[in-house]
Amino acid sequence: MLRTLSFIAFVVASQAAEAPFIKPCKSGDNPCIVASAQAAVPFIAPGIPELGIKSLDPMEFDVIKGDQGGLSLTFRDTTVTGMKGCTVEAVKHDLNKGKQSVTIRCSVDLKGQYALGGQLLVLPISGEGKYHITIQDIIIKASAKVVTVDGEDGEKHWHVDTWQYSSTVRTNAKFEFDNLFNGNKILSDPLHSFVNANWKDVMNEIAPPIVKAIVTRVIDAVKALYKAVPAKYLEIQ
Template sequence: MLRCLCFFAAVFSVRSASAPFITPCKQGDAACLKSSAQAALPIIAPGIPELGIKPLDPLRLDLVKGDQGGLQLSFRDTVLTGMKGCTVENVKHDLTKGKSLVVIKCSVNLQGNYKLGGQLLILPIQGEGKYTINIQDIVIKTYSDITTVEGADSKPHWHITDWRNSYQVKTGTQFQFDNLFNGNKVLAVPVHDFVNNNWREVMQEIAGPIVRAIVAAVVDDVEALYKAVPAEELFIA
């Protein structure tokens, strides 16, 4: 869902001595921002240790928890792949207002350990074991607020003060939860049929915490970049 998101606006709108993989763009040049972001994405995705940027593909999520309308969910030791293939749909970056918007579309695969209990839409569900979720064409919009702070080098550096996201799956999602109802196939098969036939509604129930965890990982990487690279190297004045 995801690597990838001023995230991308500033992260990918630049070329500097510290981050030569970023092509510079003038503020307001949306076409340049979009193409620069797309070109830089596969370079950023594996991680750049010298800049403190951790891998986003594969992205490892130790624990994601949620309580969604009576459904308790826990995903542990998740490995997400596919972020390097994301498409940058839109990038807006306003330095004057300290606002950015990034829209990406991704197809990703998640594998790990799950625990579910409670009510999923109209069905009771319970289980614990391995899981796989394959998502085709999830569109993630990320809005961020940025400010300028003094870095350790006494130069101005950007800093993300707040962010939020929304998402929508365009094409489809397939779910596989091993050991539902302690391996009772009579109960598990109808639940799998239901969740895969009603993937859109199921994604609205369970995907929020997962998407937020992915975006949070991207935010951490962008913060690392901002800390390493002065703001004056991240745009064309």
């Protein structure tokens, strides 16, 4: 791993930012593109500072906030792990139309501090303390408009212009919130049981700001990769 990163650093320094962990593919060769993307995951997940790519596993957030209807939520000092185990299920790439899309399946673990207040589904909820959320098999589909631009190195580079995403959880999600209702177990235990029995609906209430933060960080990594690596190293012409 260190040898690979040293090689990348040398290449970047010499302004020939080829990424040796990426196998270039022809546009439209989806099996090749999926295999190439999957092979790159373990290299990109820990971050590549030389290419401006921040760590995706672990992934850390100072603050994530959301207001889902009658529910106010704040997550602080959140650490997300598990992204290095993501599976790339599908990739579509059509540079002629300026479109790229990817579908990934991940199981992630989130820990940090929370503050919740308001109503979650049909029940009132309040509390502050530590939280732990495990999500099994979240399917994230992201699509982007990609344009070709002139890089500072004089080479042609891809650039993510706009993007959107959707997500769904295929298997399960589990929620643990310490100190709900100021530690009143008579209130907190039934709420935990209700929340975990209705995890799909709870995900729709709680997860959107979390998932958006994660997807944004992944897109930022892709943007950094495209900025550092000329398009000629990413696609066979």
